Amino acid sequence: MLIFMFYLAITAEAMTAALAAGRRNMDWFGVCLIACVTALGGGTMRDIMLGHYPLAWVANPYILLLVCGAALATIPLARLVDRLKWPVLLLDALGLVVFTVIGCNIGIEAGVHPIVVIVAGMVTGTAGGVLRDVLCNDIPLIFQGELYATVSLVTGGIYFLGLQAGLPVDLMALVAIVIGFALRVLALALKWEMPKFVYDREMRK
Amino acid sequence: MLIFMFYLAITAEAMTAALAAGRRNMDWFGVCLIACVTALGGGTMRDIMLGHYPLAWVANPYILLLVCGAALATIPLARLVDRLKWPVLLLDALGLVVFTVIGCNIGIEAGVHPIVVIVAGMVTGTAGGVLRDVLCNDIPLIFQGELYATVSLVTGGIYFLGLQAGLPVDLMALVAIVIGFALRVLALALKWEMPKFVYDREMRK
Amino acid sequence: MLIFMFYLAITAEAMTAALAAGRRNMDWFGVCLIACVTALGGGTMRDIMLGHYPLAWVANPYILLLVCGAALATIPLARLVDRLKWPVLLLDALGLVVFTVIGCNIGIEAGVHPIVVIVAGMVTGTAGGVLRDVLCNDIPLIFQGELYATVSLVTGGIYFLGLQAGLPVDLMALVAIVIGFALRVLALALKWEMPKFVYDREMRK
Numbered sequence: 357m358l359i360f361m362f363y364l365a366i367t368a369e370a371m372t373a374a375l376a377a378g379r380r381n382m383d384w385f386g387v388c389l390i391a392c393v394t395a396l397g398g399g400t401m402r403d404i405m406l407g408h409y410p411l412a413w414v415a416n417p418y419i420l421l422l423v424c425g426a427a428l429a430t431i432p433l434a435r436l437v438d439r440l441k442w443p444v445l446l447l448d449a450l451g452l453v454v455f456t457v458i459g460c461n462i463g464i465e466a467g468v469h470p471i472v473v474i475v476a477g478m479v480t481g482t483a484g485g486v487l488r489d490v491l492c493n494d495i496p497l498i499f500q501g502e503l504y505a506t507v508s509l510v511t512g513g514i515y516f517l518g519l520q521a522g523l524p525v526d527l528m529a530l531v532a533i534v535i536g537f538a539l540r541v542l543a544l545a546l547k548w549e550m551p552k553f554v555y556d557r558e559m560r561k
Numbered sequence: 562m563l564i565f566m567f568y569l570a571i572t573a574e575a576m577t578a579a580l581a582a583g584r585r586n587m588d589w590f591g592v593c594l595i596a597c598v599t600a601l602g603g604g605t606m607r608d609i610m611l612g613h614y615p616l617a618w619v620a621n622p623y624i625l626l627l628v629c630g631a632a633l634a635t636i637p638l639a640r641l642v643d644r645l646k647w648p649v650l651l652l653d654a655l656g657l658v659v660f661t662v663i664g665c666n667i668g669i670e671a672g673v674h675p676i677v678v679i680v681a682g683m684v685t686g687t688a689g690g691v692l693r694d695v696l697c698n699d700i701p702l703i704f705q706g707e708l709y710a711t712v713s714l715v716t717g718g719i720y721f722l723g724l725q726a727g728l729p730v731d732l733m734a735l736v737a738i739v740i741g742f743a744l745r746v747l748a749l750a751l752k753w754e755m756p757k758f759v760y761d762r763e764m765r766k
Numbered sequence: 767m768l769i770f771m772f773y774l775a776i777t778a779e780a781m782t783a784a785l786a787a788g789r790r791n792m793d794w795f796g797v798c799l800i801a802c803v804t805a806l807g808g809g810t811m812r813d814i815m816l817g818h819y820p821l822a823w824v825a826n827p828y829i830l831l832l833v834c835g836a837a838l839a840t841i842p843l844a845r846l847v848d849r850l851k852w853p854v855l856l857l858d859a860l861g862l863v864v865f866t867v868i869g870c871n872i873g874i875e876a877g878v879h880p881i882v883v884i885v886a887g888m889v890t891g892t893a894g895g896v897l898r899d900v901l902c903n904d905i906p907l908i909f910q911g912e913l914y915a916t917v918s919l920v921t922g923g924i925y926f927l928g929l930q931a932g933l934p935v936d937l938m939a940l941v942a943i944v945i946g947f948a949l950r951v952l953a954l955a956l957k958w959e960m961p962k963f964v965y966d967r968e969m970r971k
Contacts, residue, residue: 377758384757410611410673472827491695505795505799
């Protein structure tokens with residue numbers, strides 16, 4: 357089930373990334389590359405940080421074809437996908453929490469400290485979007501107040517604490533995904549925002 | 562021969578990178594660093610993705626001196642290099658295809674899936690330029706329609722298919738380099754462009 | 767002593783990073799992430815380049831808590847930290863040279879070529895700031911003429927040459943740190959700058 361949701365999530369990430377690339381008038385190659393970076397960049401960064409080789413897409417390169425296919429399919433469907441705004445946002449939210457749980461699993465397998473497990477989940481869930489924004493030459497959206505990384509933190513925290521308490525893996529994955537997903541959807545619906553640190557005095561002369 | 566072209570290509574990449582740094586009024590250190598990232602970033606990224614250690618420039622650090630030397634030499638020669646626009650573009654095209662073939666070789670050695678071999682070639686050929694543009698705070702040029710990554714894909718594809726068909730390595734390297742180089746030069750001369758995905762409705766509200 | 771200065775330097779880097787994030791109106795999560803990237807990014811990049819696992823913050827994740835704590839503490843203290851401009855700049859200079867010496871040590875342990883040892887020191891000292899500027903969507907400050915990377919080069923050079931000459935490690939660490947620190951402070955006080963390469967003819971059509 358986690359694997360099915362993983363593919364669904366990757367497809368959703370690829371589609372939102374393709375729309376972002378389209379807004380910057382990128383060519384088809386750029387669309388594919390931004391899609392790959394967004395959908396697979398978080399997991400890649402986590403694996404490089406943990407020294408966990410081979411990378412997921414090196415072991416199973418058909419993921420690359422799936423992502424590029426989803427991205428290219430978005431081009432003719434852009435108008436439709438645009439009207440499907442809510443389904444896409446929901447899939448994106450699902451991706452965030454599913455990636456987080458998968459990232460925590462990799463961290464647990466690698467036997468690292470609990471803090472690093474949570475960080476591995478958060479990197480998996482969020483780093484793809486950061487890389488997308490850097491390549492599109494934006495200040496990453498994730499830093500602009502949306503409740504996104506926090507959702508990942510909460511999801512990973514619930515999942516890890518549940519496992520520590522001896523609860524079964526499948527149950528905890530489900531619980532963490534449902535809670536994280538609900539939190540993200542609520543944040544979107546109610547426009548919850550993180551508090552911001554606004555500081556406009558230039559310190560460096 | 563591949564090694565000779567490798568050094569030629571690295572020098573050319575370092576010089577075009579130095580000009581890009583000069584256009585942004587960087588200091589000498591910035592010029593060297595942008596040159597290193599552009600000339601060596603693709604190979605470094607490929608090696609990190611494949612877990613292929615030590616990195617080329619760690620094993621042979623004189624490459625770093627060559628790149629910095631070429632970059633610094635570009636400073637007094639900028640006016641001249643500017644007039645030599647076509648030679649530099651040709652060397653840059655040569656670099657693209659030579660790096661691609663070298664990247665495919667590393668992928669084949671590492672025993673990865675054919676798709677990953679092609680990706681390794683493409684990353685080697687193109688990622689340096691992407692990193693340069695990110696550090697210079699541009700949307701990477703490669704996403705703006707130039708036939709650049711596609712040339713790398715075609716070069717890698719021809720090379721790999723030839724090897725699969727049992728043709729000798731040296732022959733296929735030469736064939737792939739000649740075809741890729743011709744394709745890139747034609748694309749430059751005829752201003753071929755990739756189709757773009759232009760989409761200007763903001764999806765995220 | 768080096769360890770104590772390491773923690774002091776990490777805290778200082780986290781605080782200056784938090785101010786940079788605040789100037790861009792980031793949320794609290796963004797403040798923590800920019801602080802982690804700035805304080806730990808250089809060491810992480812060095813370890814990934816050398817294939818030196820586990821990363822420092824994976825082995826000792828309490829560093830992450832320290833960095834996030836220092837960053838969040840900067841938010842209410844921003845006005846105060848602003849008035850403490852010189853102490854913060856001094857701590858930042860200390861961080862640069864201490865990180866450089868630590869980076870050289872890791873390079874020496876890994877048994878790489880002297881050039882790579884110096885590069886490892888420089889990456890440790892400076893890459894965090896480069897990553898911070900990329901995430902904040904600036905052209906990295908380090909390329910704009912400040913005597914920053916050069917200080918790192920000189921510090922690493924003195925340290926490594928001293929060790930080669932058979933001088934004791936502790937002495938050389940102290941000497942390199944004092945000289946590097948003095949050089950950076952002089953550069954700040956006297957506004958020394960690296961020569962720039964200004965070149966404004968567009969080469970690519």
